[in-house]
Each structure stands twice: as structure tokens, then as C-alpha cells.
Amino acid sequence: MKSSLEPTPALTPPSCPINAPLTEMPGKQSEEGPVEAGASEDSEEEGLGGLxxxxxxxxxxxxxVLEDMMALSAQTLVRAEVDELYEEVRPLGQGRYGRVLLVTHRQKGTPLALKQLPKPRTSLRGFLYEFCVGLSLGVHSAIVTAYGIGIESAQSYSFLTEPVLHGDLMAFIQPKVRRQTPRRLRVPLPPHRNVLSSLGRRNHSHCVGPPRASPTRRRPLTGPTGLVELLGLFGVHRHHRTHTIHYGDPPGSIGSHWTPIKSQALQGHPRPRLTYRPYRVTRGPA
Ligand SMILES: Nc1ncnc2c1ncn2[C@@H]1O[C@H](COP(=O)(O)OP(=O)(O)OP(=O)(O)O)[C@@H](O)[C@H]1O
Structure with missing residues (x-):
């Protein structure tokens, strides 16, 4: 159960007395007055904060309804010390604003969860808000039932709810982790599209082992100098999408665009990464 004493925009009770006029409650109309039904859709949405x-x-x-409930609850608070009425069994949890204890009713022995909010950190209005929101929501079958018993003690405010003794729901929710497929069942990722297109193949069998020297008709890997093919065989790849290589360019002139991956192969990397990119082989300036 969440404590709503934190100043969240939707739930924080405004700092006004219990019997403050209704216009001070959350969800009040803006000071400009009620919105007219005939207003345009855009201006309506702006004025209503998206509602x-x-x-x-x-x-x-x-x-x-909440305001009425808070006013009534303020009048019916039981003024007593908790241990006069209930026997502490064990702590159930600790929230940001207070602790939750498993207690039993001293006369009937009924187990209950008692949420205790220390006074120095909780205003009466904040407590009533938490208590009454819990009462309103607690009628839902999926939310812990709140009993309409609010207690004001010298040092704290408390209220009682149904105890949940099988642990926190959060403990049962598994984080979303990607299940690991056993290695033997893993399908190798297809190579980059450019590898396929540059080699003119649609399967990735060529990814294992050295690149094939055979040029395709669609995209020849080699020019008359054999430069591009040579680079490929020596395990050279580049980062940029395209690069113009002029016939007759010496390998040294390729510059820093090219990165040797030979070291990967030498270090026993099982599959040197073959990242061929489309090459554009043109004739250089005369
Ligand atoms: N009715 C309950 N039965 C059993 N355990 C409870 C019950 N209510 C609360 N708890 C336990 O006490 C802890 C603190 O609850 P509490 O309502 O004070 O704070 P919270 O909702 O977890 O967080 P916040 O401090 O933001 O309000 C919970 O995390 C939960 O483990």
C-alpha cells in the first residue's frame, strides 16, 4: 500500500483545514471558473490539463466524497495508545512515512496490519487523506482492505488494514529479463546486408573463413590493380559507408578510414568480422 503523503500532484492533499471549502480539494476547477462545454477541443484540453x-x-x-469522508473520520478517530488496544506481533514492513506492524486485537485476537505514521512527520490532514484513500480503494478485491479504524496516539496516527501474510506482491514479480537461449540452439545472426550484396550471396555461409576471392558480376571486388580484393583478404574494413578508390592508388594512400582486423584473427578470434562495405572503384584523375 502506498503512502500518499508524498507531494504527488494528483493525490497530495492541499494544505487547508479539514472543513475547507470543496474548491480546495484535488481536482478543483480552475480559478477562471467552470469550463464551458462549447469551448473548442484544443483550448478545452489545455484548460483541463489533458482531461x-x-x-x-x-x-x-x-x-x-473524499472530503466528506475525511471530515467524518476526523470526528471518529479513536484516541488511545496503540498497545492498549493491540498487541504487537512483528513488523511487516517499513515505508517512507511510517512502519507497518502485525498486531492482534487484545480481546478478540484478530490479526491486523497496523500502519503507524509518526506525528512529527505527518499532519492530521495528511493522515486522514492516506486513511480515507485507503478506505476508498480498499473495497477493490485486488487491494488490501482497509478497516475504518483510525487511531490518534500521543506520538502517532495509525490505521488498520487486512494483513497480507504471504509476503509482498513485488517479491513475486520477476523482473523482465531476456531468457538466454542455450548456445547450441542459437541461430547465428545474419551478416550485414552489405556483406551479402558485396559478395552477391544471400546466405551467410561465407562468414566463416576468409572472404572468397571470386568477384561477382554485380559488384566486382577487384579492379585491375587487385587493390580492393587484397584489402579484403588481409582483413581490412572501414567505418564509412562508401569510399572511392582510384585505380593505381597504393594501399598506404587509403588512410585512416581503413582499420585492420587482422589482429582479431591472430588473437584466435573464431570469426574475424568481415565488414565489407560497398566499394566504388573509379578511375582516378588523368
Ligand atoms: N497490509 C499489509 N500486510 C502486510 N504487509 C504490509 C501491509 N501493508 C504494508 N505492508 C508492508 O509494509 C511495507 C511498507 O508499507 P507502506 O504502506 O508503509 O509503504 P509503501 O506503500 O511500501 O511505500 P510508501 O512509503 O511510499 O508509502 C510494504 O512494502 C509492505 O511490505
Whole structure:
């Protein structure tokens, strides 16, 4: 169960007395007055903070009900020390604003969860807000039931809920981790499209072992100097998408665009990365 004393925009109770007018509750209408139904859609959405008129009205109605509930609960708070009424069994958890204890009713022995919020850190209004939101939501079958018992002690405010003794739901939720496929079942990733196109093949059998020297008709890997093919055989790849190589260029003139991957092969890398890119072989300036 979440404590809502944190100043979240939607749930934080405004700092006004319990009997403050309804306009001070969350979901109140803006000071410009009620929004007219005939306003244009854009300006309506801006004025309502992204809510539809219907959603805004529902929010205002819920705020009114909550305000009434808080006013009634303030009048019916039990003023007592917790240990007069309940026996502490063990702590159930610790939240940011207080602790939750497993207690039993001293006379009936009923087990209950008691959420205790220390007064120095919790205002009466903040406590009532937490208590009443819990009461409202607790009717849902998937949310811990809150009992309508609020206690004011010298040092704390407390309220009681149904105890959940099988642990925190969060402990049962597995983080989303990608399941590892056993190595023997793994399918090798297809090579980069350019490898296929530059080698003129549609399967990736050529990825294992040295690149084939045979040029294709579509994209020859070699010019008359044999330069491009030579670079490929020596395991050279480049980072950029295209590069113009002029016939007759000595290998040294390729410059820093080219990175040797020979070292990978020498270090026993099982599959030297063959990252051929489309080469553009042109005649150089005369
Ligand atoms: N009814 C309950 N039954 C069993 N354990 C509970 C119950 N309510 C709370 N707890 C345990 O106590 C812990 C603290 O609960 P609490 O409601 O104070 O804070 P929270 O909702 O976890 O966080 P926050 O401090 O932000 O409100 C929970 O994480 C949970 O482990």
C-alpha cells in the first residue's frame, strides 16, 4: 500500500483545514471558473490539463466524497495508545512515512496490519487523506482492505488494514529479463546486408573463413590493380559507408578510414568480422 503523503500532484492533499471549502480539494476547477462545454477541443484540453470534461467532473465528485469522508473520520478517530488496544506481533514492513506492524486485537485476537505514521512527520490532514484513500480503494478485491479504524496516539496516527501474510506482491514479480537461449540452439545472426550484396550471396555461409576471392558480376571486388580484393583478404574494413578508390592508388594512400582486423584473427578470434562495405572503384584523375 502506498503512502500518499508524498507531494504527488494528483493525490497530495492541499494544505487547508479539514472543513475547507470543496474548491480546495484535488481536482478543483480552475480559478477562471467552470469550463464551458462549447469551448473548442484544443483550448478545452489545455484548460483541463489533458482531461476530458467528463473526467474532470468525475474527479471533482470523487474529491467531494473524499472530503466528506475525511471530515467524518476526523470526528471518529479513536484516541488511545496503540498497545492498549493491540498487541504487537512483528513488523511487516517499513515505508517512507511510517512502519507497518502485525498486531492482534487484545480481546478478540484478530490479526491486523497496523500502519503507524509518526506525528512529527505527518499532519492530521495528511493522515486522514492516506486513511480515507485507503478506505476508498480498499473495497477493490485486488487491494488490501482497509478497516475504518483510525487511531490518534500521543506520538502517532495509525490505521488498520487486512494483513497480507504471504509476503509482498513485488517479491513475486520477476523482473523482465531476456531468457538466454542455450548456445547450441542459437541461430547465428545474419551478416550485414552489405556483406551479402558485396559478395552477391544471400546466405551467410561465407562468414566463416576468409572472404572468397571470386568477384561477382554485380559488384566486382577487384579492379585491375587487385587493390580492393587484397584489402579484403588481409582483413581490412572501414567505418564509412562508401569510399572511392582510384585505380593505381597504393594501399598506404587509403588512410585512416581503413582499420585492420587482422589482429582479431591472430588473437584466435573464431570469426574475424568481415565488414565489407560497398566499394566504388573509379578511375582516378588523368
Ligand atoms: N497490509 C499489509 N500486510 C502486510 N504487509 C504490509 C501491509 N501493508 C504494508 N505492508 C508492508 O509494509 C511495507 C511498507 O508499507 P507502506 O504502506 O508503509 O509503504 P509503501 O506503500 O511500501 O511505500 P510508501 O512509503 O511510499 O508509502 C510494504 O512494502 C509492505 O511490505
Amino acid at each position: 476530458t470534461l467528463e473526467e474532470l467532473q468525475q474527479g471533482q465528485e470523487a474529491a467531494r
